[in-house]
Amino acid sequence: MLQRTNVSSSDPAGSPIICVTGLRGFPHVMGGIESHCEELLPRIKALWPAHRSVVLGRAPYLPEPVGEHRGVEIVGIPCPRSKNLEAVVSTFLAVLDAKKRGAGLVHIHAIGPALLAPLARLLGLKVVVTHHGTDYHRAKWGLLARSALRAGEWLALNFADRVIAVSPSLAAQLKQSFPERAHTVTYIPNGTSDLPGDADPALVLERLGLDDGDFLLAVARLVPEKGLHDLIHAYEQSNCTAKLVIAGSADHESEYARDLLARASDRVIFAGVQSRATLRCLYERCAMFVMPSYHEGLPIAALEAASCGARMLLSDIPANLDIGLDPQNYFPVGDVAALTERLNADSADFQVDADSVRARFSWDKAAEDTLDVYRAALAPRRVPPRPSNTPGTFVEG
Template identity: 40%
Template structure:
């Protein structure tokens, strides 16, 4: 599946883009990683020369390799929750400057703190805002301040911005006075019907388990879900938690302890590909109790399989307009337990099929890549026009003062 190769050399007839700010591709846990994997492979199919600079500790090889026409290059990063993204992005931008691509695409507001460095290195930059990461529970006051600064730097110094939700686009326009293009996360066409080997391995029965998918981090609120599941008091049900923590810590240990103390909870670890597809397809209920989401990719994935879904009433989830019976008040464990009981008692396959069709029609990756390439072309056009009109001195002035 993977071919080890040296970094690709430039071919003048191709557009080129380098992705920075993520752990890597493919099949690496995280919404940003899933997003970039889908877009990068489709850009390569369209003739773009695409490279993803991934964080070496997360990749399967320490040498560059090719995946679906995408060059994946490991770049050193420390295994540190606080410094990993910034250190890796700084090194990645230096690597990118040596490649001289048409564009560098930075993902997430943490890595976007280094957008001014990218500009000073002469790179043409697009930034995707995936969510207000400073609202995540895991970050302290200093980290939240750094993330707010990253948001500002990314929005003010890039050549073009993308927001994965309309709320992000509106917020950026209001607070920074800059435009951003709304391009949501997408979903793949579901895997065809498979066997149930993953269910057998986890000893769960079709339609008799509640599913949670995502990293083990505070804002996903697994403890709320475990408590609500316990209150169902149904020994025939199980709760499958698919995901793991990138960095060990108190929250991970708390979730593992709560799972061990609650009969029926299965810690499945990180699941991908066909195994994850089986879990979505046969779930009796998918639950997303998060306190923070940018654009909830796992919820979109669950909907695309027709799974019954229940989500917290935060803005990012409400934007999908699933109906009042598909939401519960954030943090209200009793309300979550009641809603789970109602959903599990009255499955509605017809509603699930209708939602799946709507999600696949509205969030297909083909249209998303079309819109992304339009942003790329506008960023390149804006760069060329600005440079022709104002010259190098004016460009330096824009970098110093945050102009576009």
């Protein structure tokens, strides 16, 4: 249960405008960062109702240029719909917009958009960056993009007032790589979601041609690092009689996505982007949820599936291991033979303790911890005394 925090006019944080960027927007926009912000920001607004929370998203993904969701303002920033340009262009314009609005703090999500952290600091804004994962390991990026993402990570760690890491392994890696900035890094995990329950399960299953408890489920964008090609290959080699349902789509047109969609059949169903209420129906009724990813931050889809009581099989990458399931719930990433063997097993072998997962990953707790980070970033920083020949101390705003 959320507990409201009393933030008085004497609080060092005051009641500023906080602008959030780096995401496409929400609600009803596909993506892990988008789901993260949709869960987190309204909770922070409820804890601290006096502040203005403004999401500066990407106009091509939003139905209206200006909107509102659960107390959070949503503003579309014009930008090209381009895999290589949209994040940087939209964040650049968002930082300028945040300054124009008189924001006290800008919260940048992901290390690509964090390339603009120095600009935000130069404009006098406090900066928080949430590091959602080492995106330079994603298969879709070339050498130039990977170099830019590594630069974004470096700039985030060196210019942001505070950095949030969504998984313990990522937080440990950042503290080891940037020891002089370790004190700015805070681990705040994603949470499990109470997905809406207003979809009719019978209609959902009928629409997709499924039987209750007789389908495997993957929820992911159609990009190489999600490992869906491995899953389809293993499924086609297995003796599994349940259908395979893949919910999600590609952000941008790609040969990889076209090749995946070409493998659709009466047994391999590409369901496209589904509402959160529909996903709840699928999580609760699948024989097993499978995530064969090569790269994740802390996967929200897996946390959602676990909170709905789905049986689960995940690749053994660090971010998935951070969820803390039993060893039988993991298989070696990229090992199609091992995945095939697991798909031939009884899905009952992959049950998880939903209560345990929900207890360890809470959006309410994440909101409280993120508010603490905001208040620490907004507080005046006291600088050490000047040398004795220039006496006095000063406070940097």
